[in-house]
Amino acid sequence: xxxxxxxxxxxxxxxxxxxxxxxxxxxxxxxxxxxxxxxxxxxxxxxxxxxxxxxxxxxxxxxxxxxxxxxxxxxxxxxxxxxxxxxxxxxxxxxxxxxxxxxxxxxxxxxxxxx
Amino acid sequence: xxxxxxxxxxxxxxxxxxxxxxxxxxxxxxxxxxxxxxxxxxxxxxxxxxxxxxxxxxxxxxxxxxxxxxxxxxxxxxxxxxxxxxxxxxxxxxxxxxxxxxxxxxxxxxxxxxxxxxxxxxxxxxxxxxxxxxxxxxxxxxxxxxxxxxxxxxxxxxxxxxxxxxxxxxxxxxxxxxxxxxxxxxxxxxxxxxxxxxxxxxxxxxxxxxxxxxxxxxxxxxxxxxxxxxxxxxxxxxxxxxxxxxxxxxxxxxxxxxxxxxxxxxxxxxxxxxxxxxxxxxxxxxxxxxxxxxxxxxxxxxxxxxxxxxxxxxxxxxxxxxxxxxxxxxxxxxxxxxxxxxxxxxxxxxxxxxxxxxxxxxxxxxxxxxxxxxxxxxxxxxxxxxxxxxxxxxxxxxxxxxxxxxxxxxxxxxxxxxxxxxxxxxxxxxxxxxxxxxxxxxxxxxxxxxxxxxxxxxxxxx
Numbered sequence: 267x268x269x270x271x272x273x274x275x276x277x278x279x280x281x282x283x284x285x286x287x288x289x290x291x292x293x294x295x296x297x298x299x300x301x302x303x304x305x306x307x308x309x310x311x312x313x314x315x316x317x318x319x320x321x322x323x324x325x326x327x328x329x330x331x332x333x334x335x336x337x338x339x340x341x342x343x344x345x346x347x348x349x350x351x352x353x354x355x356x357x358x359x360x361x362x363x364x365x366x367x368x369x370x371x372x373x374x375x376x377x378x379x380x381x
Numbered sequence: 382x383x384x385x386x387x388x389x390x391x392x393x394x395x396x397x398x399x400x401x402x403x404x405x406x407x408x409x410x411x412x413x414x415x416x417x418x419x420x421x422x423x424x425x426x427x428x429x430x431x432x433x434x435x436x437x438x439x440x441x442x443x444x445x446x447x448x449x450x451x452x453x454x455x456x457x458x459x460x461x462x463x464x465x466x467x468x469x470x471x472x473x474x475x476x477x478x479x480x481x482x483x484x485x486x487x488x489x490x491x492x493x494x495x496x497x498x499x500x501x502x503x504x505x506x507x508x509x510x511x512x513x514x515x516x517x518x519x520x521x522x523x524x525x526x527x528x529x530x531x532x533x534x535x536x537x538x539x540x541x542x543x544x545x546x547x548x549x550x551x552x553x554x555x556x557x558x559x560x561x562x563x564x565x566x567x568x569x570x571x572x573x574x575x576x577x578x579x580x581x582x583x584x585x586x587x588x589x590x591x592x593x594x595x596x597x598x599x600x601x602x603x604x605x606x607x608x609x610x611x612x613x614x615x616x617x618x619x620x621x622x623x624x625x626x627x628x629x630x631x632x633x634x635x636x637x638x639x640x641x642x643x644x645x646x647x648x649x650x651x652x653x654x655x656x657x658x659x660x661x662x663x664x665x666x667x668x669x670x671x672x673x674x675x676x677x678x679x680x681x682x683x684x685x686x687x688x689x690x691x692x693x694x695x696x697x698x699x700x701x702x703x704x705x706x707x708x709x710x711x712x713x714x715x716x717x718x719x720x721x722x723x724x725x726x727x728x729x730x731x732x733x734x735x736x737x738x739x740x741x742x743x744x745x746x747x748x749x750x751x752x753x754x755x756x757x758x759x760x761x762x763x764x765x766x767x768x769x770x771x772x773x774x775x776x777x778x779x780x781x782x783x784x785x786x787x788x789x790x791x792x793x794x795x796x797x798x799x800x801x802x803x804x805x806x807x808x809x810x811x812x813x814x815x816x817x818x819x820x821x822x823x824x825x826x827x828x829x830x831x832x833x834x835x836x837x838x839x840x841x842x843x
């Protein structure tokens with residue numbers, strides 16, 4: 267069976283929506299703020315995409331001349347890398363900040379007379 | 382070392398499972414901390430897998446970005462006042478939105494440089510950039526409104542719906558032009574228009590509806606991540622984005638239900654603009670009784686079952702810790718004391734629970750609306766701190782009232798109700814509260830913190 271990538275991604279997307287629906291309804295209302303903080307941290311997953319933009323080395327002109335490149339290929343790639351770097355940093359703020367604030371909040375919830 | 386695509390996809394699946402287990406942990410405060418650790422492990426795994434993908438070589442740039450994020454993010458998370466959480470969360474959403482848009486733009490430049498652009502990819506770039514920029518500017522405005530740097534009053538210009546519709550159509554038109562020509566200009570125009578659209582989408586929404594907006598932007602940040610995942614063919618991004626999108630959507634729904642407003646009416650905005658326009662002054666000419674702290678302390682002394690209803694006013698007055706002292710004193714005397722929380726008591730879903738937890742109030746003394754409503758009839762004293770609309774009986778009895786139909790805490794069913802208030806003024810929705818003039822109710826005028834301290838003192842001495 268040969269499926270296109272798009273089909274597979276759509277399957278993942280739809281099934282994830284269903285999982286999300288049930289998991290989130292299972293979250294106790296008392297923890298809705300930590301839920302939002304932790305989903306905030308997890309949304310830093312865009313860092314995966316950001317790394318793929320910031321990570322590749324700039325292909326130099328010699329290589330580029332062999333294939334049909336834009337004349338400004340090197341510049342365009344460098345700009346792309348800068349955008350990728352900024353995206354990595356923004357996502358990292360979310361990841362570190364989001365998990366830290368979730369931890370801080372959750373450590374405050376305690377039972378009667380207990381820890 | 383480079384991972385094969387299949388191995389990295391399977392490891393990414395594991396990361397996705399860790400995220401799901403992380404959210405599952407939030408089903409109960411006991412398992413929540415472990416859940417957060419699962420989610421952290423999932424994120425660490427996801428980052429490592431990505432670093433080991435073919436073509437990723439520039440580790441210095443990535444390490445610098447990560448370090449910058451940690452240096453900025455952790456101190457903010459440690460230092461932030463928990464009353465300011467909603468604006469912090471909104472600000473964080475804006476970062477994700479901007480990152481998604483930057484990724485789309487960066488991807489475009491890379492593929493444009495090598496003439497590798499494909500139609501499908503440009504559709505996904507348009508979606509990623511548009512949702513990302515709407516999330517970005519919308520979240521910034523929401524954060525500024527929550528922080529009070531921009532007025533919380535809604536933008537009520539009559540032409541806003543037409544403008545928003547035109548902006549949306551223009552964004553779609555730019556996307557079509559971009560997808561068919563691969564030219565950078567329609568893409569730039571799309572980014573600019575989406576940024577404006579995020580602003581005009583949030584501007585009409587008033588302060589009272591902010592919890593819905595914060596949840597909605599949470600949802601958008603998820604959809605932006607999912608769009609990015611389609612663009613880069615990363616199943617983990619699609620999976621995580623979809624779960625976050627769903628989570629934000631459900632929280633928006635819960636908040637709307639708690640205010641008895643439809644999601645559409647919140648989005649259309651304008652609510653809260655006509656505040657206090659036609660409030661009948663003290664409807665039937667009744668005047669609210671006032672009570673002294675001694676009277677209240679006497680009633681508390683003889684009471685067995687006490688319910689405390691905290692509202693956002695309590696947090697504004699920084700009275701959580703004083704209320705906690707009162708809670709401790711009463712509990713030590715063998716009384717049954719519980720807290721009743723309305724879903725919109727704070728500025729974001731579950732906000733009040735966190736504020737009470739911060740004040741060291743045990744979570745099993747804190748109850749949600751459905752749980753606690755049957756308890757009011759059998760309670761001796763109800764103390765209301767800085768809450769108003771959420772205990773307004775008009776929501777059940779007055780069909781013409783703006784809050785009619787909203788689920789409320791039935792505090793008036795208790796034997797005696799004390800409302801701690803600064804003044805006689807009505808609440809956020811500008812609606813008169815008949816509870817205040819009921820025979821079993823009395824006002825304790827003063828600052829919430831001050832009143833709570835005096836009550837504690839009087840109960841101890843009594």
